[in-house]
Amino acid sequence: MEWTLEVVVVPVSDLDRAKAFYAEQVGFTVDHDMTVGEGARFVQLTPPGSGCSVVIGKGAVPEMPPGSLKGLQLVVNDLPKAHAMLRERGVEVSEIEVFGSGAWDGEANLDNVGFVHFADPDGNAWMVQQISSRK
Incomplete structure (x- = not known):
């Protein structure tokens, strides 16, 4: 059986600023930018050639302190x-x-x-x- 890592949640404070950083500066592809209810939005971005994406969001992802993900x-x-x-x-x-x-x-x-x-x-x-x- 294969186990694949598909998504990592990255905690951010400003969704639009983070989306611009990852897409425009780092060069990730924006796969989705979805609002899924009142106050809930997530953006999925994938590094070129990667099988794993990152998700940034508010209300639709686990709560973690912004900037707390290291490594x-x-x-x-x-x-x-x-x-x-x-x-x-x-x-x-x-x-x-x-x-x-x-x-x-x-x-x-x-x-x-x-x-x-x-x-x-x-x-x-x-x-x-x-x-x-x-x-």
Whole structure:
């Protein structure tokens, strides 16, 4: 039996600001933006190529303090390219780091050990890791 993770709820304080950040700056696709009753709205967004989406909302999702989600991780096959894209879109993103070694020298292999970090406007923390192939 396969078990797949399909949705992660991300707690935010301002739904429209968060939607704009994830869609326009980070580049997620907006799958749904639905109002499901008085005061209940949710937005589902999916990272390009991902089988798992994030949901932000009010009244239709579990209550969690905005900014309390830490350690969300995205995986890309080209970390320098992803880093440049985030910067070009105005995301405050860390420099590229090599796990256990510190700052990337521009030449070391980043597979499995290369990371950048960013946070959404509420402080929900994300990591982006490079994995070019899986064994």
